Amino acid sequence: MELSEVPCSQPASLVVCGGQISESDKKRFWSKVSKSDGCWIWIAGKDVDGYGYFKLRGKMFRAHRVSYLIQNGNITKEKPVIRHLCNNPACVNPVHLMDGTGQDNMDDMVKSGRQASGERNGSRLYPERRPRGNNHYSRVSPHLVARGERSYSHKHPEIRQGERNGKAKLTAVEVGAIREAYSKTKTTQKLLAVQYGMSECAIQRITSGKRWKNL
Numbered sequence: 001m002e003l004s005e006v007p008c009s010q011p012a013s014l015v016v017c018g019g020q021i022s023e024s025d026k027k028r029f030w031s032k033v034s035k036s037d038g039c040w041i042w043i044a045g046k047d048v049d050g051y052g053y054f055k056l057r058g059k060m061f062r063a064h065r066v067s068y069l070i071q072n073g074n075i076t077k078e079k080p081v082i083r084h085l086c087n088n089p090a091c092v093n094p095v096h097l098m099d100g101t102g103q104d105n106m107d108d109m110v111k112s113g114r115q116a117s118g119e120r121n122g123s124r125l126y127p128e129r130r131p132r133g134n135n136h137y138s139r140v141s142p143h144l145v146a147r148g149e150r151s152y153s154h155k156h157p158e159i160r161q162g163e164r165n166g167k168a169k170l171t172a173v174e175v176g177a178i179r180e181a182y183s184k185t186k187t188t189q190k191l192l193a194v195q196y197g198m199s200e201c202a203i204q205r206i207t208s209g210k211r212w213k214n215l
């Protein structure tokens, strides 16, 4: 089986200048794997990121890459990254592996939530690092903030608010009618919501003036 040379910046990844994976190396490889119906878990050494590693002809390789290679015979230069469809770094089940570009790998990260979000996001962990208040750039460099004639809404009057916005469901007349009905009749927000096919919340925002302020 031919091993192709694969450019990869990661240590312990597969950079092999041709050659064969011998039957005895394959046997040695699979002896370190616990197979199941789902993920096949690498039970030998793993790196800090949880990827298994396997020594082949004096070099360390990530086990899932070796598994992919045994199964497919090649890792191409166009798609040098071997990704886990199961998002389990210790898995070497060839069915769970797919080749891809570096960009694919980034997309996987975002999709699988390996990017820190919520409580793990930097803004939560290190709120002191975010410039706020007088440290915020709008205070430090107020001349850089587009205001007045340079502001976005001034430069782009075609971006419409209120009724002129194509997404608006109501006309000004209807907003007026809703407000009048609510203030002068015994109707409820619930009834108005049904009547206009809107959520009660939206009706509430209209009657309280939080939406359609310009009317």
Ligand SMILES: [Zn+2]
Pocket (backbone or CB within 6 Å): 038, 039, 040, 086, 087, 088, 091, 092, 093, 096
């Ligand atoms: Zn898996």
